[in-house]
Amino acid sequence: MAGVAGGVVFGVAMGLVGTLPSVAQIVRSDSPAVGFVLHMAIASFLGAGFGVLVSHQRVRVGETLLWGLLYGVFWWFLGAQTLLPILAGRALAWDLAGAGRVFPSLIGHLFYGGVTAVVFVALRRGAVAPPRPRLGTLARGAAAGVIAAGVLYLVADVMAGAELNRLAVIGVLVGAGYPALFGTRSERSGPALIRGAVYGFLIWVLDLTLLPVLDGGSPSWSRDAAAASVPDLPPSVLLGAGVAVVFGWLGGLSRLLFADDVRAVHREAPGGWGLRALGHGALAGLAGGVLFTAVLAAVGALPRVAQIMGSAATGTGLVLNLLIALVIGVSYAVLFRRCSFDVISGIGWGACYGFFWWMLGPLTLLPALTGATPRFDPATIAVNFPALVGHLAYGAALGGTYYLLEARANPWWLTRNQAESERVLALRDQTLGSAPALWGLTVLIALTVPLLVTS
Known part of the structure; x- marks a missing residue:
């Protein structure tokens, strides 16, 4: 039933765009009626598959929505780009040009997966109904949004030219939309940052859809229209990440001031776990920095890094890049401590963090530190694409190495069996949540970049 609802939304939206795929070609027909019936049958079948996939997951709107979005993207790759051409007797086009031609279908599959997930939660018995956000929670979210937007405007200048009242x-x-969608469940700043970045990507997708419709047109889902909106993608991702982190910090501040929760008391001296975590983060950052430096050296980008110090020497860029990698590794330890429970989860969080730093570093802070104005046009993003590869490799090495270092330092008060039991429970909680979906969606955003900036 949820798949049928998603199929209706998918079909109507693709019809408005004018690129509704003719699935009737699968049965060698050109009848719109046959195509509609076959489309709805496929939508229902895929909805049943989604129900099987999330049958053991925690049924919450925000987390199930993320799984639905990832499910829609999966079927864009497997369906629109693979099975549909094969069944219709056409050759496969697994290249950027072929993906660009079916880019509207990617947005449509995102809407299909999102609607299917939301309807599934609404129909399922025993679903955990999200508590209605209180006025104070919405106000905290609104305050987080204003703070994050203000920081981006004043510090990074990524929203230069925007009117302050509109901002x-x-x-x-x-x-305010963040707590309305994801609730108020507290989580560490690192996972919240990644969740917020994906939330910012969804805001960008909604801008492509709703703003043109409100102006009396059709959704801007074509590859060219989306490419024209690429300058809005990095600010949206950074704004979403900032909202999530500030929202969590404001909640932690209120709990610190007005709550007396004995569960929040640390059983180990802050100096003990803090120094150890920072040391592990520094070592992991250096491990990832070696890979990152190799990528930058291969494309000759180290002199650009050296411009931060007013130099153009490759050696200066190498040393400075390793120092930056070390600092980012320390920040990873602060944000993601005790968030990875095996190597895969460590690589997942690390790669996501590397992608975030590609948005914040080469595209935003590096131009600002070298005296330029941050620009997010397709040409600038295309020039920085090698840095995206380097940041993903850096993040993966950072997350995996940090987990291996952290796993060797169990709290002294826990036996090995107790530590393993807590690790398994925490891993189960993370897996039943939306962490794997966040990793997959972040990879999607990274894959979307070359699709939109390559002519």
Whole structure:
């Protein structure tokens, strides 16, 4: 039933765009009626598959929505780009040009997966009904949105030229929407940052859809229209990440000031776990920095890094890049401590963090530190694409190495069996949540970049 609802939305939206795929070609027919019936049958079948996939997951709107979005993307790869051409007797086009031709279908599959997930949660018995956000929670989200938008405007200048009143409205809407969608369940700042980055990507997709419709047109789902909106993608991702982190910090501040929860008391001296975590983060950052430096050296980008110090020497860029890698590794230890429970989860969180730093570093802070204005046009993003590869490799090495170092330092008060039991329970909680979906969706955003900036 949820798949049928998603299929209706998918079909109507693709019809508005004018690129509704003719699935009737599968049965060698050109009848619109046959195509509609076959489309709805496929949508229902895929909805049943989604139900099987998430049958053991925690049924919450925000987390199930992320799984639905990832499910839709999976079927865009397997369906629109693979099975549909094969069944219709056409050759496969697994290249950027072929993916660009079916880019509207990617947005459509995102909507299919999202609607299917939301309807599934609404129909399923025993689903955990999300508590209605209180006025104070929405106000905290709005405040987080205004703070995050203000920081981006004043510090990074990524929203230069935006009117302050319009910027405040955007911050309020995006900030209040975050707790309305994901609730108020507390989590560490690292996972919240990644969740917020994906939330920012969804905001960008909604801009491509709703704003043109409100202006009396059709959704801007074509590859060219999406490429024209690429300058809005990095600010949206950074704004979403900032909203999530600030929202969590404001909640932690209120609990610190107005709550007395004995569960929050640390059983180990802060100096003990803090120094050890920072040391592990520094070592893991250096491990990832070696891979990152190799990528930058291969494309000759080290002199650009050296411009931060007013130099153009390759050696200066190498040393400075390793120092930056070390600092980012320390920040990873602060944000993601005790968030990885096996090597795969470590690589997942690390790669996501590397992607975030590609948005924040080469595209935003590096131009600002070298005296330039951050620009997010397709040409600038295309030039920085090698740095995206380097940041993903850096993040994967950082996350995996940090987990291996952290796993060797169990708290002294726990026996090995107790530590393993807590690790398994925490891993189960993470897997039943939306962490794997966040990793997959972040990879999707990274794959979307070359698709939109390559002519």
